[in-house]
Amino acid sequence: QSALTQPASVSGSPGQSITISCTGTSSDVGGYNYVSWYQQHPGKAPKLMIYEVSNRPSGVSNRFSGSKSGNTASLTISGLQAEDEADYYCSSYTSSSTLGVVFGGGTKLTVL
């Protein structure tokens, strides 16, 4: 299982919007609507922010949104806030080798 591809880092100023991409293949991101996004602050466990491409769990701000086009999924954060500075990981169901899950390498978001 190859990891999904994410940019190593992205940055934005407070109030701006940023988008993090997550590229896979037709065996994972492109083939299923089972993409999730996680936020991880230093020393903390990851927190689910988006599931099934674009669904937000209860309690997650509507400033976070997800989408997908072909083999690439995206997480958009609007109205950036200082507290959004964290690592973000995407994941997807994969049908390659085994019926499991593959993660992206992670993206460090810096709020300038």
Added chain:
Amino acid sequence: QLQLQESGSGLVKPSQTLSLTCAVSGGSISSGGYSWSWIRQPPGKGLEWIGYIYHSGSTYYNPSLKSRVTISVDRSKNQFSLKLSSVTAADTAVYYCARAFSPAFDPWGQGTLVTVSS
């Protein structure tokens, strides 16, 4: 509110077996529609899915770890476990347990650091 808590040895010698348990509180591990998963994160690196066990007892493992991994459930204790055999320094990581659906992972345990060293 469902909570998960990992426990187990924080130091394991090379070639030995890593054993961790995840205690589930605030809900039943036998609830349908969910599976129970282990995920790890080497220091300073990204997340790696290890595997999960479904309500039915079926298990699915990361192909890169499949020959060394066993995930099991103890319904009487409302907990599930991870065993990873023949460990090396490359298995040093924070190990997380999580409930899985769709599949997405939520919630997560706080994580426990396991160091492989003699």
